[in-house]
Amino acid sequence: MRRNPFVLLAGALLIPYAATAQEVRLYVTSQAGDRIAAKTPLHFSPGSTADSSFTIDEKVRDQEIIGFGASLLEAGMICLNDLDAGRQEKLLQSLFDPEKGAGFSAMKTVIAATDFMSAGPFYTYNDHPGDVGMKLFSIQRDLRPNGLIPLIKRARRYGQFVLQAPMDYPPDWMLFDVNKNQDVDPQYFDALALYYLRYLQEYEKQGVFIDYLSLFNEPTIYTKIPADKIRDQIG
Numbered sequence: 001m002r003r004n005p006f007v008l009l010a011g012a013l014l015i016p017y018a019a020t021a022q023e024v025r026l027y028v029t030s031q032a033g034d035r036i037a038a039k040t041p042l043h044f045s046p047g048s049t050a051d052s053s054f055t056i057d058e059k060v061r062d063q064e065i066i067g068f069g070a071s072l073l074e075a076g077m078i079c080l081n082d083l084d085a086g087r088q089e090k091l092l093q094s095l096f097d098p099e100k101g102a103g104f105s106a107m108k109t110v111i112a113a114t115d116f117m118s119a120g121p122f123y124t125y126n127d128h129p130g131d132v133g134m135k136l137f138s139i140q141r142d143l144r145p146n147g148l149i150p151l152i153k154r155a156r157r158y159g160q161f162v163l164q165a166p167m168d169y170p171p172d173w174m175l176f177d178v179n180k181n182q183d184v185d186p187q188y189f190d191a192l193a194l195y196y197l198r199y200l201q202e203y204e205k206q207g208v209f210i211d212y213l214s215l216f217n218e219p220t221i222y223t224k225i226p227a228d229k230i231r232d233q234i235g
Helices: 074-081 085-096 148-155 186-205 227-234
Strands: 011-016 023-029 037-043 106-108 162-166 175-177 181-184 212-214
Touching (some): 074 148, 085 148
Parallel strands (some): 106 162
Antiparallel strands (some): 023 037, 175 181
């Protein structure tokens, strides 16, 4: 299986510090090697607001925000299962209950292969080279106790949310070369389209409807094929 370098955390954590100088302590975790490393503190300074203004036109409507949420991953299910039964339910309630919790209403799950599949080895829903008819397609791993489907169903006991499903990696055998050319070979475009379709169908059989399907998550990172090209090819 492919072992790509993780495209990871190049970010900063800003922590306000209650001091006379309004100091902000800065910590950085990055691919370069920093691991919550303390950096030179920052300080607020006086600024001008003379040119700052907001105009609200209630007649104008732009893109609607569906909601806020996070990702549902195997790594999260494993952490949840480390808690006792009471704390598990309390945590789910605090995240998804619209009255007693945050009421998350827009969540992301993943189409198999991802960097956060902590429950076991790298996998896709069809690791059988040449099975273009998806006869051996299986979501069995997602049905396990640490799988995605039990997590989604448990979360939905406390609140409803839409689900987006992106894919990080297609099955390796659909690529030109897993090590040298990670573009999807056009001869497998139809197989890939069927792969997506089977995913939607098998999840729906389990009572989980996917509201938004994203063909590739960060396509220029995991594969080199442009997202619009693969979308046009598979319809």
